Amino acid sequence: MSTLSAKERIIYQIYPKSFKDSNGDGIGDLKGITAKLKYLKQLGINTIWLNPIYVSPQIDNGYDVADYYQIDEKLGTMADFDELVAKAHALGLDIILDFVMNHTSDQHPWFQAALKDKDSEFRNCYLWHQGKNGGPPNNWGSFFGGSVWQKDPLDSNNYYFHLFAKEMPDLNWAEPKVQVEMLKIAKFWLEHGVDGFRLDAFIHIAKADFEQDMLAKSAEPQIAEMFYANLPQVQVYLKEFIAQLHQIKPDIFILGEAASADIDLAVDYTTPKKESCDTVVTFRYFAEDKSQVESDLPQIGQPVKLDILGFRSNMLEWQKRLEGVSYPTLYWSNHDMPRILSRFAPKKESKACAKMLATLMYLQRGIACIYYGEELGMRSQTLGTVADFEDPQIVDFAKQAKQKGWRDGEILRKASQAHKMAARLPLPFDTTAYAGFSNVQPWKWSKEKNVASIAEQMSDPDSVLNFYRQILQLKQKPVFIEGRFILENTSSELYVYRRVIDEHKQVLVICNLSEHEKSYPCGAFTKVLLSQNAKVSAAQAKLAPYGSLILQK
Numbered sequence: 002m003s004t005l006s007a008k009e010r011i012i013y014q015i016y017p018k019s020f021k022d023s024n025g026d027g028i029g030d031l032k033g034i035t036a037k038l039k040y041l042k043q044l045g046i047n048t049i050w051l052n053p054i055y056v057s058p059q060i061d062n063g064y065d066v067a068d069y070y071q072i073d074e075k076l077g078t079m080a081d082f083d084e085l086v087a088k089a090h091a092l093g094l095d096i097i098l099d100f101v102m103n104h105t106s107d108q109h110p111w112f113q114a115a116l117k118d119k120d121s122e123f124r125n126c127y128l129w130h131q132g133k134n135g136g137p138p139n140n141w142g143s144f145f146g147g148s149v150w151q152k153d154p155l156d157s158n159n160y161y162f163h164l165f166a167k168e169m170p171d172l173n174w175a176e177p178k179v180q181v182e183m184l185k186i187a188k189f190w191l192e193h194g195v196d197g198f199r200l201d202a203f204i205h206i207a208k209a210d211f212e213q214d215m216l217a218k219s220a221e222p223q224i225a226e227m228f229y230a231n232l233p234q235v236q237v238y239l240k241e242f243i244a245q246l247h248q249i250k251p252d253i254f255i256l257g258e259a260a261s262a263d264i265d266l267a268v269d270y271t272t273p274k275k276e277s278c279d280t281v282v283t284f285r286y287f288a289e290d291k292s293q294v295e296s297d298l299p300q301i302g303q304p305v306k307l308d309i310l311g312f313r314s315n316m317l318e319w320q321k322r323l324e325g326v327s328y329p330t331l332y333w334s335n336h337d338m339p340r341i342l343s344r345f346a347p348k349k350e351s352k353a354c355a356k357m358l359a360t361l362m363y364l365q366r367g368i369a370c371i372y373y374g375e376e377l378g379m380r381s382q383t384l385g386t387v388a389d390f391e392d393p394q395i396v397d398f399a400k401q402a403k404q405k406g407w408r409d410g411e412i413l414r415k416a417s418q419a420h421k422m423a424a425r426l427p428l429p430f431d432t433t434a435y436a437g438f439s440n441v442q443p444w445k446w447s448k449e450k451n452v453a454s455i456a457e458q459m460s461d462p463d464s465v466l467n468f469y470r471q472i473l474q475l476k477q478k479p480v481f482i483e484g485r486f487i488l489e490n491t492s493s494e495l496y497v498y499r500r501v502i503d504e505h506k507q508v509l510v511i512c513n514l515s516e517h518e519k520s521y522p523c524g525a526f527t528k529v530l531l532s533q534n535a536k537v538s539a540a541q542a543k544l545a546p547y548g549s550l551i552l553q554k
Contacts, residue, residue, distance in 0.1 A: 003254070007279035010368050011048065012046065012049075012368065013370075014335060014370060019425055021430070022440075029438070030077045044469065044470055044473065045469075045474055046094070048197075051097070054073060055071065056068035058168065062336075062425075064201065065104075065107075069186045097196055097199055097254060100198035102172070105172060111127075115127055125178075126178055130150075131160075132160055138212065140220075141223060143164060150162060164202075172206070180241065184242065197279075204235055207235045208229045209228040226261055231261065236269060236270070239276075241276075257280070267283060268326055272326055272327070279368075281330065284337075288307070288308035288311020289307070289308055290305065290306040290307065301395065303415060305344070307341075330368050330370050334424060336372070342358075346418075352464075353548065355465045359469055366486040371469075374429075378465040380452065381420075381423035389422065398412075399416070437454065437455075479506075480501075480502055480507065481508070486500060491521070496511075497510065497511045497512070508552065510549070510550075511552070513549065518544065520542065522542075528553045529552060533548060535548035
């Protein structure tokens with residue numbers, strides 16, 4: 002039984018292929034993670050989230066699962082996994098797995114059987130529909146580009162549905178066999194000691210009527226989230242699934258990926274009495290400043306800065322509306338987006354900015370979720386070729402940008418600041434040729450070094466790493482777990498909030514988001530808990546560029 006409640010969790014997200022290679026093949030693996038558990042414990046986290054580790058053709062880096070019951074051989078064996086869980090638990094660390102529930106790989110035995118025989122018992126485990134007017138059933142677009150429809154090899158006028166890559170057919174959750182099998186898979190991993198799951202893309206497991214087109218002037222496929230995201234039936238499936246998980250493991254921790262969910266849906270997805278998620282990840286915190294985006298080029302290859310005013314407003318809404326319901330997930334980065342320092346894009350004082358952003362985000366009310374390497378101040382790194390992005394949409398962007406006169410170096414630099422793949426490079430442990438990650442060139446590599454290694458930062462008391470350790474120590478104090486959240490009404494260049502248990506137990510957090518010195522009246526808050534590039538004088542907090550200050554009365 003886990004001793005952690007949801008509100009006490011401090012999560013560290015590991016992209017297994019990029020964490021630590023133990024066998025010299027250039028790919029991170031389970032033994033590599035096990036070897037570095039003490040580092041994670043010293044950092045101050047208590048829960049490890051692993052991106053998919055199942056058998057996969059790796060069309061989408063493991064989110065295309067061919068066998069849910071086996072570890073991908075490039076990552077290790079079931080014995081390696083059991084060893085990881087046992088050693089993590091011995092250190093007081095929980096393990097949660099990515100649970101891919103919206104789709105499988107087209108190499109999954111079910112889909113292979115469905116492709117070969119219309120009468121297969123597995124045919125109805127996927128979504129099929131007859132075409133119309135010599136084309137697909139509707140004009141809905143895939144998140145990975147093109148149509149959501151791919152032709153059925155058994156019927157020239159029939160199609161199967163794939164919300165992501167064509168090699169990732171969507172499951173039909175209206176089919177009881179799918180619900181039974183998903184529960185069986187979850188139970189299997191719970192029996193292997195996992196403490197919970199991150200439910201990947203769960204908001205998409207229900208779809209609307211396939212005969213309805215999106216209304217659009219263009220003949221191109223249209224993103225149609227209103228028809229395949231957050232439909233009411235999602236909550237029915239979710240409640241039944243989680244209720245059964247609670248019967249198996251009452252203290253299970255459930256993190257839901259609800260990328261496009263608004264705050265009302267987040268409340269629905271995390272209300273305890275509904276047998277729901279403990280917390281959900283939303284992409285809606287991060288308002289975007291698109292003023293520098295060139296409209297005649299695809300946005301996917303163009304960096305988009307964080308809109309600070311929009312972010313403040315969004316975060317306030319999520320903080321206040323979830324009070325008394327659940328705890329928001331507090332995160333800056335993950336495997337599906339550029340790293341925060343690339344989005345925030347400080348022109349100078351990058352180390353101070355990394356520390357300030359940690360202070361701002363993780364001491365708010367909620368569950369901290371740190372993307373591997375963020376504790377070092379890692380940025381997205383510039384990839385060497387267009388092929389390194391493994392994304393046909395970037396190939397298209399590069400072609401169009403070149404026609405506009407962009408140079409190859411500029412295309413790679415801009416795309417790397419904008420694309421998720423450039424945020425998935427190996428964690429640097431030391432200053433050797435391949436940064437202590439491996440003794441051969443890693444599966445994904447950049448010659449660009451944009452951050453000091455773990456070994457360098459460990460011995461530097463002023464490092465981002467050692468600052469993160471201090472922040473995560475504070476995060477475990479009652480005021481930062483239980484305290485109410487109150488955001489102060491300040492200029493957009495400051496982010497100031499209080500965490501309050503009662504009149505005598507409250508803390509003031511002041512963050513300077515600008516590259517200019519700022520002051521803020523701190524009143525009776527005079528005791529410094531943690532300071533970086535800041536000081537208190539005569540009831541005034543004075544913060545250097547990207548400074549932060551944590552005070553109590």
